[in-house]
Amino acid sequence: MKEELFVSGRDIPFIDPYLNIWHWQIPLYLFLGGLAAGIMFFAGLFLIMGKEKEMETTVKWATFLVPVALVLGLFALFLDLKHQLYFWRLYTTVRLESPMSWGAWTLMFITPLSFVWVATYMKEAIPGWHWRFSILEKAEALAIKYRKVMAWLMMMLAIVLGVYTGILLSAFNARPLWNTSILGPLFLVSGLSTGLAAIMWMSKSHYERKVLSKIDIILIGVELFLIVHLFMGFLAATEVQIEAAQLFLGGQFTTTFWVFVVILGLIFPALLEILELVGYKIPIWIPALMILFGGLVFRFVMVEAGQITRFLY
């Protein structure tokens, strides 16, 4: 028999018996970030493609969610900081090696951008809206003029943001579950998919929903493919990673992950979307909600389970 114990009685809050330093705030932050990235990406994309009219919800109305999501996400992140008074320290240095740092800087740029984007549609959204100061009117005119540039910027930053939400975890080699390069693309794709789900839910146009639905089905396919690869990778890797994978293959996260994330969060909504495409009448909020919920659970599970996996003891 092999026995391993801390004879010095180590029992540090949030560290022992397993790491629990990140709570609900971080997965929520990752979810909202992914969601925002998704919406922004498609808003930018369809604007550049000149589909502003056909894809009105995508380009205009859904983007009103973005600043809200980003601000809420940032607030969640802030809540998770344990030394909040020093929050500003994030912006006194750029540390390219630290995903947390470039995530913070990305948000620093993308959040104002999202505000500006939304601002340019204020007048369309609220008839009779006018800006209080003339300088704002001028700024608006300028922004509208450069909307395409903004769209390009937004698409790029959205990809950075989406990838970032995954890399934030995969940068931590110390957590065997996160120690895989698949997390970046996986989180990006999942973020895009949740973004699409949100837009679809809002959209009243049948055409727009059909376009989005087709993209979403592809994204879900990619996501499932990445998940399969994720586990194959783990099972072919080191002992600690095999142990990490076991958490999902019989271990304590098995049901949550396979039922809520994979079946109810990916496969079912994809099937519903396909049914809808072939002509069945399905209330759109059902697959949308399932995708959003699945995406949220996915992030909670990954953050929680990742912290349990460790190299030693």
Add this chain to the structure above:
Amino acid sequence: MRYAMAVDTKKCVGCSDCVVACQTENNVPNGYCRDWIVEVVAGSYPNVEIELRSERCNHCDNSPCVRCCPTGASHIVEGGVVLVTHNECIGCGACIQSCPYDARYSHPEGYVDKCTFCHHRLEKGQQPACVEVCPTNCLYFGDLDDPNSDVSKALRNRKWKVLAPEAGTKPQIYFLT
């Protein structure tokens, strides 16, 4: 200069004096610790073996905790000592997630804390508190670049290992086996 520590697992008795000494020297709050003792028992009665290891931050040469820190609060100073500047730390926990040894913790005051190799003592030419107190004298500390340092001598004369080398962090706490 490259500070390192060697722990003689054949002499350590797991008394945890190094843990208490660190707590009183560094004002580590009750319930927290910067070093800790692991006992591994293998075999079956009466063919049993024990390994006792006094562990702490490995002051890794390739330190992920420093890399992932968004503010630069986690940094490396002369001799490879990995430190955290308390009033630059935002308490984001990234470094805690990044450490394969779970050597860091979140101080009740909010910042992240861990073993400093007793940097305030090194500056004065003193040995770390845990090294100075160990009743079995089984902790060897010093400069790896100096062939006459206690740690260099210990590593030269004995077999040793490091923990979780596969994590790739190049840890600088050596365990004499």
Add this chain to the structure above:
Amino acid sequence: MKSRRDFIKISAAGTGVAALGLTSLNWKGATTLLGANENDPVSDEELKLYPTYCEVCFWKCAGWAYVDKNGSIRKVIGNKEDPHCNGRLCPRGTGGIGMYNDEDRLKTPLIRETVNGEEVFRKASWDEALDLIAEKMDKLRKEHGPECLALFSHGTGGAMMGHLVKAYGSPNITAPSFAQCRGPREVAFAATYGEEVMSPERTDIRDTRCLVLIGSHIGENMHNGQIQEMSDAIDQGATIITVDPRFSTAASHSKYWLPIKPATDIALLQAWMHVIINEELYDKAYVEKYAFGFDELKADVQNKTPEWAYGITTIEPEIIRKTAREMAAASPAVIVHPGRHVTWYGDDTQRSRAIAILNALLGSWGRRGGFYFPDKVHLPKYPSPPYPKPKRSWRDAYPEGKYKLVSEVLSTGICDATIPNPNLSCHLRGWIVYGTNLMAALPDQEKTLEAIRNLDFLVVVDTMPMDITGYADVVLPECTYLERYDILRTSPHREPYLALRMPAAPPKYDSKPNWWIAKQLGERLGLGDYFKWDTIEDMLDWQLKQVDSSLEEMQKIGVKKYKREYEDLYLLENLIDYEFNTNTGKIELYSTELELEGFDPIPQYTQHPEPPSGYYRLNYGRAPMHTFSRTSNNPNLFDLMDENSVWVNPKVAALWELKKDEYVWLKNQDGVVTDFPIKVRVTERIRWDSVYMVHGFGHNNKKLTRAYGRGASDSKLITKVMEDPIMGGTGMRGNFVTFLKEDPNREEIES
């Protein structure tokens, strides 16, 4: 009906409302924002040092208390000049600061009172408490004689209390360190060499080439100098042989581990003697010159072959031979360690005798790497009148002649002499208990309680609300060792040393030092002549001036080394003529003294009862981070180990379906059950016929906010005492326990 002197569990009557802690709603980290963080370590130059010596155990390491500008004690560090610790305290000494910081400390004198039929403690002033004690002691003296008072004491402060009790006229002064601890070995070594082993042990581990540990679990038993020297010996390549049924830490660091069947050590020792004598490996010149009774011993061990011992001890004959040869090869730099807590099976004096004899055969007594001759500073006593001659003592409780070889007062003897019995014209009626938690220290708790029920009054002087304080009529809070002066430390060592303890901070709360308490009581009892100094500083300074020092000097250096009177550290190295303090003037392999009292002159193995089926032998010992029951509430040490566990072999665990970390209750052969559940540790370090637990846990006093109810008490389970007929030691390892998986105490509440 409620018996008087119930254990008081509830909090003191009339306690004020706890001050409202108005923790401000500061944002975390605000302190650091405002500059220097008070959590940051302080460099040593900014701290002021006060000399002390440690009181967390009886090794008494000298050290320095480091005090910061705000007057708080930051840390305690060993004094480099002190041979007890060489600048390195053990974990308990380093964590000794927790004794000072413990918020659960006794804060004011307490007096037992009955309010609405319920016994409670009432806070009292020192004057009131001392007057009350003096009044009771005076009454006792007048009505029954001063010999009816007993003092239990353990620790440095016991000396002052002892002085008071002797001046008062009682000879009944005892400590659990004799009949529950070192007694058998001291009696055995005195019978063999005419001298005791003493504390710190006179073992020259530093220079030994072979160290044999019989039970003695150095490394868990954290007596500092020994562990340091053992570690040095490992570095020097010394051979360590550990005989222990449990895979102790020392066993894990040994070349040979002999996993002996419990209670059979004497057989092993006899077999070793057999091999060493028959293979002519013994130190012939030494034995010839110094030993008495070699031929008798030789004849006696002829049939004690390793094969014979194998059947008893389960140790392979080849291993017995090999280890015997290792010892002989190292002779005389070999130590068969006498152990310290040796009250195991009732034949402990004989086992210790066997150890003493084996050492004599190996020629290690008085030789380098064996046993040295210690020396100490002889401090003159501060002048005071001679003590009155007592007319009676605790021995009157026993028939004439019993315990003639007992060299110190038996703690259990005091209990017997407190319970009325036909031999006694008058039983003991008053106890002062200083610095010993009798509920944990003495076996057979029922007997201790019966004695307590027969008392007129019980005074407890302690620093903590320990289990024993719950039975007191008056509780006096002593300040901790870090807040007081004490008598000078003069323990024997290779060279004579003095060590000073002085306060590093003023006493917290309303606590007082032992010398003040003793003097106050003395004055109230008309014994002022025995306490002629104003404060202890005067007394210490006077004493120090007699040995070319002064209080002022000692305050600066803490430890002072003196020259040995004679250069006789390894007196017998060259086989000089020497007369031992025994009847024959020789090392008595054959004890004339024991023979005279009707005991075996040569130690013999006797068989001991084995656990009935379903029961396991209760083995117990130390954890390096705790001292008995006194540290379990210490905030620093509690952090390291907050409860004890019961060690169970995986085979036994499988049989009982016990899982790691599951809680069980233990029940002993007499049906006594632990008050609290204890966690199971499934480990290969223990045999399948015994279980093991660390002594000192399972506290019953709720005022110990951390330690209360944590773990289980071995003391409670030790109801069967295997008494040593030679010296009255209380053998405590003859108890057997079984597991209860359901809470046995619940039924009681329901029914």
